[in-house]
Amino acid sequence: MTLAEENYLKAIYHLENQCNNGVSTNALAEEMRTKASSATDMIKKLAEKNMISYIPYQGVSLSKSGRSYAVKVVRKHRLWEVFLLEKLNFSWDEVHDVAEQLEHIKSEKLTDKLDEFLGFPKVDPHGDPIPDKHGNFEEVDKTSLSNATKGLTYVCVGVDDSSSDFLKYLDGNNISLGTTIKIIHKEPFDNSVKIKFNDVELVVSQNVAKNLFLTEV
Amino acid sequence: MTLAEENYLKAIYHLENQCNNGVSTNALAEEMRTKASSATDMIKKLAEKNMISYIPYQGVSLSKSGRSYAVKVVRKHRLWEVFLLEKLNFSWDEVHDVAEQLEHIKSEKLTDKLDEFLGFPKVDPHGDPIPDKHGNFEEVDKTSLSNATKGLTYVCVGVDDSSSDFLKYLDGNNISLGTTIKIIHKEPFDNSVKIKFNDVELVVSQNVAKNLFLTEV
DNA sequence: TTCACAGTTTAGGCAGCACTAAATAATCTT
DNA sequence: AAGATTATTTAGTGCTGCCTAAACTGTGAA
Numbered sequence: 001m002t003l004a005e006e007n008y009l010k011a012i013y014h015l016e017n018q019c020n021n022g023v024s025t026n027a028l029a030e031e032m033r034t035k036a037s038s039a040t041d042m043i044k045k046l047a048e049k050n051m052i053s054y055i056p057y058q059g060v061s062l063s064k065s066g067r068s069y070a071v072k073v074v075r076k077h078r079l080w081e082v083f084l085l086e087k088l089n090f091s092w093d094e095v096h097d098v099a100e101q102l103e104h105i106k107s108e109k110l111t112d113k114l115d116e117f118l119g120f121p122k123v124d125p126h127g128d129p130i131p132d133k134h135g136n137f138e139e140v141d142k143t144s145l146s147n148a149t150k151g152l153t154y155v156c157v158g159v160d161d162s163s164s165d166f167l168k169y170l171d172g173n174n175i176s177l178g179t180t181i182k183i184i185h186k187e188p189f190d191n192s193v194k195i196k197f198n199d200v201e202l203v204v205s206q207n208v209a210k211n212l213f214l215t216e217v
Numbered sequence: 218m219t220l221a222e223e224n225y226l227k228a229i230y231h232l233e234n235q236c237n238n239g240v241s242t243n244a245l246a247e248e249m250r251t252k253a254s255s256a257t258d259m260i261k262k263l264a265e266k267n268m269i270s271y272i273p274y275q276g277v278s279l280s281k282s283g284r285s286y287a288v289k290v291v292r293k294h295r296l297w298e299v300f301l302l303e304k305l306n307f308s309w310d311e312v313h314d315v316a317e318q319l320e321h322i323k324s325e326k327l328t329d330k331l332d333e334f335l336g337f338p339k340v341d342p343h344g345d346p347i348p349d350k351h352g353n354f355e356e357v358d359k360t361s362l363s364n365a366t367k368g369l370t371y372v373c374v375g376v377d378d379s380s381s382d383f384l385k386y387l388d389g390n391n392i393s394l395g396t397t398i399k400i401i402h403k404e405p406f407d408n409s410v411k412i413k414f415n416d417v418e419l420v421v422s423q424n425v426a427k428n429l430f431l432t433e434v
Numbered sequence: 435t436t437c438a439c440a441g442t443t444t445a446g447g448c449a450g451c452a453c454t455a456a457a458t459a460a461t462c463t464t
Numbered sequence: 465a466a467g468a469t470t471a472t473t474t475a476g477t478g479c480t481g482c483c484t485a486a487a488c489t490g491t492g493a494a
Contacts, residue, residue: 004481025442038482040443045480057442057489088330098324107315113305221451242472255452257473262450274459274472 001049003104006073008032008042009051010103012062013070022059068135072111075131077103078124079114085125086118092125092176093167127158127177127213143216145181145193145209153182154214161211170212173202181214218266220321223290225249225259226268227320229279230287239276285352289328292348294320295341296331302342303335309342309393310384344375344394344430360433362398362410362426370399371431378428387429390419398431 001009011031015023029039047054051066062070080102084090090098112133115121122138123129129137142157156179159166170176175197184201185194191206204212218226228248232240246256264271268283279287297319301307307315329350332338339355340346346354359374373396376383387393392414401418402411408423421429 002480026440034481035483036442037444037484041481084327088327088334090326090330094326098322098327101322101324102319105315105318107318109307109311110301110305110315113307117305219450243470251451252453253472254454254474258451 001069004042005046005049005051006069006104008039008046009062009066009070010073010077012052012060013067013074016062022061024059028060071131071135071137073103075135076105076111078128078130079111079118079121081124081126082118082121082130083114091167091171093164093171095125096162096164123158123177125177126162127156140213141215142213145183145195145204145212145214146191146206148183148193148214150183150186153180153217155180155217156212157215158213159211160213166208166211169208174198174200175212180217218286221259222263222266222268223286223321225256225263226279226283226287227290227294229269229277230284230291233279239278241276245277288348288352290320292352293322293328295345295347296328296335296338298341298343299335299338299347300331308384308388310381310388312342313379313381340375340394342394343379344373357430358432359430362400362412362421362429362431363408363423365400365410365431367400367403370397370434372397372434373429374432375430376428377430383425383428386425391415391417392429397434 008028011028012023015027015031025036025039025043028043029036032039043052043054043060046052046066047060050063051069052060052062054060077099080099081095084095084098085092115130115133120132121130123140127140127142129140131137140157144160145154148154156175156177158177159170175181179197181195181197183193184196187193187203191209192203193206193209194201194203196202225245228245229240232244232248242253242256242260245260246253249256260269260271260277263269263283264277267280268286269277269279271277294316297316298312301312301315302309332347332350337349338347340357344357344359346357348354357374361377362371365371373392373394375394376387392398396414399413400410401413404410404420408426409420410423410426411418411420413419
């Protein structure tokens with residue numbers, strides 16, 4: 001599998017997780033920041049290799065081996081993120097881009113030794129679960145802050161948009177994974193949410209609220 | 218710089234270190250395990266980018282920026298080797314291949330943080346010096362076992378052939394970097410050498426002797 | 435039901451990096 | 465110094481992954 005093929009597989013994997021139906025060519029092209037015709041080319045190659053099932057004009061979905069391969073790449077990505085954060089003291093907004101490169105290193109031994117070195121972490125710095133050696137992992141139970149209920153208390157367990165800007169925003173406001181948050185008020189007008197954590201109150205926009213994942217305590 | 222370009226630069230760097238004159242197209246092609254015509258193609262590209270100076274039919278040599286770039290790649294390679302050996306418990310015959318991949322990760326921050334994490338090591342598991350952030354390093358003073366003098370005592374400081382088989386041979390005979398070796402006898406007939414270390418005597422072939430580097434104590 | 439349009443695929447090209455075969459330059463021999 | 469040999473380069477090709485432009489498919493609106 002080439003680097004490009006791995007990236008496409010990963011993109012299909014992420015898109016499948018977002019909406020349960022098949023992945024359209026356009027959606028894939030957009031995710032890959034490329035053109036639909038390029039996506040079609042790659043789709044054919046991946047279908048040829050039995051990594052995806054593909055009916056022209058009907059989108060694609062991962063095959064068993066395709067999903068397994070994608071999960072391996074995701075596992076590597078997330079392990080490297082933990083390594084960068086915990087061992088090399090990267091900040092959580094910096095880890096993603098470097099992990100994008102490291103995830104393509106081909107050495108099962110490396111991956112497993114790294115996993116061991118890190119103490120078999122269960123989640124990455126963004127709260128996403130890390131598959132084990134066999135590809136198994138538990139999805140964390142979570143809802144976005146937008147869907148949280150007024151008056152209840154939650155713990156921050158993940159972020160959806162792992163863009164550097166968003167993570168810096170959270171850093172700047174002292175929100176990190178594990179922060180306990182109480183929902184003070186939900187403003188219907190603009191869907192902003194007033195929250196309270198560490199004895200401070202903060203109003204966050206709908207955009208922020210949608211990208212912050214919580215679990216009720 | 219693409220992956221292929223980086224590998225060519227590194228190859229030119231290694232060849233320049235071996236013989237001081239310019240690097241011939243054929244030598245480069247052989248080092249890269251490719252054909253001379255492919256080497257010529259790449260030579261043109263690298264010359265275009267001012268990484269090497271090139272006069273057709275006269276071989277190539279690294280420019281200032283080419284050497285600087287090559288040294289950066291070498292630095293990364295050797296740092297990753299140390300990481301794999303010391304942190305992930307790879308054996309010294311396993312580190313090379315994985316480091317070949319890791320050396321191409323593009324992130325100066327990663328390299329420098331890794332260097333720091335490892336405690337700014339001076340040499341890699343094969344005894345080769347690790348350039349610092351600025352590309353500076355000291356060549357270790359060493360002679361091969363073939364050139365060692367009968368009766369004198371040395372310390373093993375490096376290996377030339379970092380092939381897995383050779384390193385396994387050394388492992389199997391309990392020779393590692395730091396081992397103190399006394400030259401008992403040099404056999405003129407086949408250039409084999411009888412050495413003594415850790416109270417055991419061993420006869421090693423010319424091939425082994427040429428690839429083992431020592432420094433006198 | 436048909437038409438318009440969005441979504442998708444095909445056709446044809448381009449750049450990177452490899453290859454083979456052929457041409458050319460440098461060097462060695464005698 | 466000329467021919468033979470070796471080293472190197474050029475020409476032409478294939479493969480990957482991207483592109484644009486054009487053709488095609490499927491669907492929703494009239």
